[in-house]
Amino acid sequence: MSDEEDDYMSADILNGVSDQPVGIAKSRAHKRQLQIHSRFEESREVYKPKRPQSHAEREKERRDEALAKPISHESKGFALMAKMGFKPGMSLGKQREDEIRITEPISVDIKANRKGLGHEVEEVKERNDRVEAVMQKMKEQAAKHEELIDDYSKRRRIDENAKQLVKDIRSCRKVCEELDHRIGKKVPIVDWFWRSYKVVQEDSEAPKGYYKRRETEREEEYKYSNGHSAPEDPNYDVTMPIQELEAALLSINTYLRDGHFYCIWCGANYCSPEDMAEHCPGNTRGAHHGDDDHD
Structure with a gap:
């Protein structure tokens, strides 16, 4: 070979x-x-070069070796303790029956850095402060998140309440107009209790050279369904303040109950105030649905 x-x-x-x-x-x-x-x-593992130790590592290795060695019998300190009756493995001082003492020297914590005394304690304190600050920030974010959820839920309840109020007002206006017509009323007791409609005006033929006025320049005219003049319709909708919607519903509902003995939520026209008081749960929607406290 x-x-x-x-x-x-x-x-x-x-x-x-x-x-x-x-x-x-x-x-x-x-x-x-x-x-x-x-x-x-x-061969690569055997001849792999080792990383040289730093000065701090060499100092720590030598220190650990020195601290691991027991006290020499030739030292003056050991000789003095031996004269007082000390033997290897014994503890120092008189031992009581219920007392446990150490027989090995207390380990020495060598300061191997250039930081000042108490710096480690300060570092721990700063670290704990940072952790506490992060936890506090997380709590604040969680509280803000809950507040946003509550605010969103509140806005949704307000919107739903406004939609229901508008629906009830429109129903009351429709019923009010029908019941007033039955008793021969020509106009409502309050202008907006009946719905008014805008009159569409058609342009007549104008002579040559005459410019027609634009629709925006005309004076708008409104009338009730029976042809009588009426003011502009308020057109109640969800954009109006809740307080205004509640006041409007209370006003027209009171008129229907007192003037016609009619309950919009029962959908019934009672014979008398006594008949209404006996059979109608109350004068609010909540009374009819069991959540009057909510209203």
């Missing part, structure tokens, strides 16, 4: 081994390549 074949650390062989898959040898040549690769990896 040639020297080149025996030199399994040569570059040519190692380059060939790096491309070969690791596994069960398929031939004698493959087996030899696997052996060469294994030896190469072992």
Whole structure:
């Protein structure tokens, strides 16, 4: 066998081994390549250069070795304690029956940095302060999130209440107009109790050279369904303040109950105030649905 074949650390062989898959040898040549690769990896681990220790690491290693050694019997301190009856393994001082004492020296905490005394305590305090500040910020964000949820829920309740008020007002106006017509009223007791409609005016043929006035320049005219003149319709909707909607509903509902003995939520026209008081749950929507306190 040639020297080149025996030199399994040569570059040519190692380059060939790096491309070969690791596994069960398929031939004698493959087996030899696997052996060469294994030896190469072992040699890399053996001759792998170690990272040089820093000065602080060397000092710590020497200090730990010195502290691990027991007190020498030749030291003056040990000689003085021996004269007072001390023996290796004993504790110092008189021991009571219920007292447990240490027999090994207390470990020494060496200060290996250049930070001032108490700096570690200050670092711990600052770290705890940072953690507390983060926790406080998280609590504030959670409280703000809950406040936004409450505010959103409140706005939704207000919007739903406004929609219901508008619906009740429109129903009351429709019923009020119908009941007033039954008793022969020409106009409502309050202008807006009946709905008014805008009159659409058609332009008549004008002479040549006469310019027609624009629609915006005309004086708008409103009338009730029976043709009598009426003011502009207030057109109650959800954009109006809740207090205004509640006041309007209370006003027209009171007129329907007192003047016609009619309850908009019962959908019934009672015979008398006594009949209404006996059969109608109350003068609010909440009274009819069991949530009067909410209203």
